[in-house]
Amino acid sequence: MDNMATSLQKSRSATKKLLEDFTKKRRLESPKEQVQSPMKLKFIIVLCASISTFVCMGEWEPTWSTRAAEEAEAVAAIPCSGHGRAYLDGLILKDMNKSRCECNSCYAGSDCSQFLSDCPANADGGDPYFMEPFWMQHAASSAILVSGWHRMSYSYSDGSVISQLLVEYIKKVHGIVGNAITEGKYIVFGSGSTQLLNAAVYALSPDPSMSPAKVVATAPYYPLYREQTQFFNSRDFSYEGDTSLWKNNTNSSFRFIEFVTSPNNPDGKLNKGILKGSDVKTIYDRAYYWPHFTAIPSPADDDLMLFSISKLTGHAGSRFGWAIIKDEAVYQKMMIYLRLSAMGVSRDVQLRVLKLLDVATEGDGKEIFQFTYSTMRDRWIRLKQIIYKSKRFSLQKLSPQYCTFFKRVRDPSPGKCQFLITFLGFIVFLIMCINTTFVPNHFNFDCALRHLFHQFYEELINCRLTSPAQ
Numbered sequence: 001m002d003n004m005a006t007s008l009q010k011s012r013s014a015t016k017k018l019l020e021d022f023t024k025k026r027r028l029e030s031p032k033e034q035v036q037s038p039m040k041l042k043f044i045i046v047l048c049a050s051i052s053t054f055v056c057m058g059e060w061e062p063t064w065s066t067r068a069a070e071e072a073e074a075v076a077a078i079p080c081s082g083h084g085r086a087y088l089d090g091l092i093l094k095d096m097n098k099s100r101c102e103c104n105s106c107y108a109g110s111d112c113s114q115f116l117s118d119c120p121a122n123a124d125g126g127d128p129y130f131m132e133p134f135w136m137q138h139a140a141s142s143a144i145l146v147s148g149w150h151r152m153s154y155s156y157s158d159g160s161v162i163s164q165l166l167v168e169y170i171k172k173v174h175g176i177v178g179n180a181i182t183e184g185k186y187i188v189f190g191s192g193s194t195q196l197l198n199a200a201v202y203a204l205s206p207d208p209s210m211s212p213a214k215v216v217a218t219a220p221y222y223p224l225y226r227e228q229t230q231f232f233n234s235r236d237f238s239y240e241g242d243t244s245l246w247k248n249n250t251n252s253s254f255r256f257i258e259f260v261t262s263p264n265n266p267d268g269k270l271n272k273g274i275l276k277g278s279d280v281k282t283i284y285d286r287a288y289y290w291p292h293f294t295a296i297p298s299p300a301d302d303d304l305m306l307f308s309i310s311k312l313t314g315h316a317g318s319r320f321g322w323a324i325i326k327d328e329a330v331y332q333k334m335m336i337y338l339r340l341s342a343m344g345v346s347r348d349v350q351l352r353v354l355k356l357l358d359v360a361t362e363g364d365g366k367e368i369f370q371f372t373y374s375t376m377r378d379r380w381i382r383l384k385q386i387i388y389k390s391k392r393f394s395l396q397k398l399s400p401q402y403c404t405f406f407k408r409v410r411d412p413s414p415g416k417c418q419f420l421i422t423f424l425g426f427i428v429f430l431i432m433c434i435n436t437t438f439v440p441n442h443f444n445f446d447c448a449l450r451h452l453f454h455q456f457y458e459e460l461i462n463c464r465l466t467s468p469a470q
């Protein structure tokens, strides 16, 4: 509560100063304007009188926001024994006598204090929780309080479903990192880059009078490319397997849409398109092209690039991604897809992302990347230490590269990594994949990894694991 009082005090002073500066500036800059424009003066008076949260020239007295702020702080203060989180949504459970804690894997109980010794560690999927501490360190600047009547319209005042301010922030963050050229390009938003994958396939598909586009990707690839293309089962495109199968067919009458993931999920490689020719269109999935995961050798300038907030700030649950597009016709087709499928991305989400990027680009805009890179590098050092001790597991080799963002040579620290398992000392038996971002920070990373490897190995030799290695 002390913290809350201090932050309320701070924001009161900030608001007061803002109002004072505003009034002073108006007095100094345009004394005539005030006299000559009674309409404007009237507007300010009405504004001051009607917005009761701002008492012009005086102390800021919150009216409707206090309870929301108190709720947010109260929920954030629930400790869940350090093995879970309470979220604002949980407040509606207050009369239902239910726990507000959502426990991390391997923990249970109303306060998440109960350790489950026989629980599986999921290395396949995961959440980018590794960025949670950064947002907790920036609790005040990243918080947002949304009124009950925030942006109820289907569109912004310019009639669009895309916040132009957010477009500017996206360009700003790319400018700071130097990972993509945005000048002269079009930007569209999607519900995660997941929605944009198929929007891009649709936009790059040929006229329906022509034969359907063959959608291809190089293994190992992110499975959603195949799954989505097959699921949407369109007459305009079909999934046709590994890119290498079509390497010598690009001068035929076939039309191709090649997915290139760079850095790749799962092996972290900075892949390039394989197919060449006028009938080849390429979708560059650049979700992981951020300093957390890879060196940035140069700004990407591909015709169609996809990015995701889930990999930039860790907010996978907000479902926000963007595409950077060179060609206007492709942009128009993607916009048709996004309007028809969802009428654009939620305005609430766009506001949230705007706030996150405002924090991410604060100062010289490097702090978030220093945090994310050092966290990932640390995880990789520990992962390597564990694997080097094993005779059966070995990690894929990753080469260091010059990073224009950090201005030095650095190792990659991908969100996923591949490792090899040699079975009983004979031959290389399996290539497995592990998600290096998956372990929540409140979880013991070393313990979780050891547990995971024990689990794989025990499963391979058909034994049952009863407790994780400590």
Ligand SMILES: Cc1ncc(COP(=O)(O)O)c(C=O)c1O
Binding pocket: 191, 192, 193, 194, 195, 222, 261, 264, 265, 285, 287, 307, 308, 309, 310, 316, 319, 320, 321
């Ligand atoms: C390579 C790749 N592309 C796209 C996505 C989807 O990201 P989003 O959360 O923006 O839908 C993922 C998610 O893991 C991914 O790994």
